[in-house]
Amino acid sequence: MFKLLRSPSSYFETLSLSAPGNRFITQGFFFLWFGIFSEQATLYFLTRLAKTSPRILELISAQQFNLIQNENVLQLVLSPLIAFFGIYLFSSLLHVFLKIASANPTELDYDKTLNLVAVCQLPRLFSFIPLLGPAIAQIWVLMLMMKGIQKFYGIRYLHSIVCxxxxxxxxxxxxxSALQLIALSL
Structure with missing residues (x-):
């Protein structure tokens, strides 16, 4: 699995996304959940730390600061649900956009797209690194997805980026938007 991080092109050459079972989805769910949980734990810690600094509190009103804290706690608690539904929602959206961008949309398979999105979540393990980890992990995930889309669907680089x-x-x-509405009601 870690071959994906070292050399994604050679990993995708030997990977079969149409294999039976949901091994990829389980792994992807874990990596995505770990990433979301790590990011939100870091943000929660930073907001708690910022609360001790009077200079930061002068820049942000108390209501905005409470809203930010409520959103962080909400995302921290809901991170397993966000990860579970996030993989399926993003895979569905990506599949629709790939069908639009593809020259031959009938050859696209949703299960392949779902497995590709799940496999590409591996770099989320680096989200536990404060501040830079989540950004690096997100960019890495997107780059892996672009390579995978090019390999499995033959869609050009620019089209895969747009999708x-x-x-x-x-x-x-x-x-x-949904999270802010929920946080405002707390």
Missing amino acids: ILMGVFFLKICWG
Whole structure:
């Protein structure tokens, strides 16, 4: 599995995403959950630390600061659900955008897309590194997905970037809005 991190091109050459079973989904769920949990734990720690600094509290109103704290706690508690539904939602969105961008949309297989998204979550293990870890892990995941899409579906580099980013932005906007509404009601 860690061959994926060292040389993704050679890993994707030998990988069969159409293998039976949900091994990839289970692994992807764990890596995504670990990443989300690590990011939110770090953010929670940083907001608790920031609360002790009067200069930071001067820049942010008390209501905004409480909203940020509520969102972090909410994401920390809900991280298993976010990871579980996140893999399926993102895979579905990515599959729809790939069908739009593909020259031959009938050859696309949802199970392959789902397994590809799950396999590419491995770099989320590095999300526990404060501040830089989540950003590096996210970029690494996106790069692995681009390589996988090119290998398995033959979609060009630019089209794969657009498909992935459209899915990411759509999910971020929807999830961020829903989370803020829930946090405001707390």
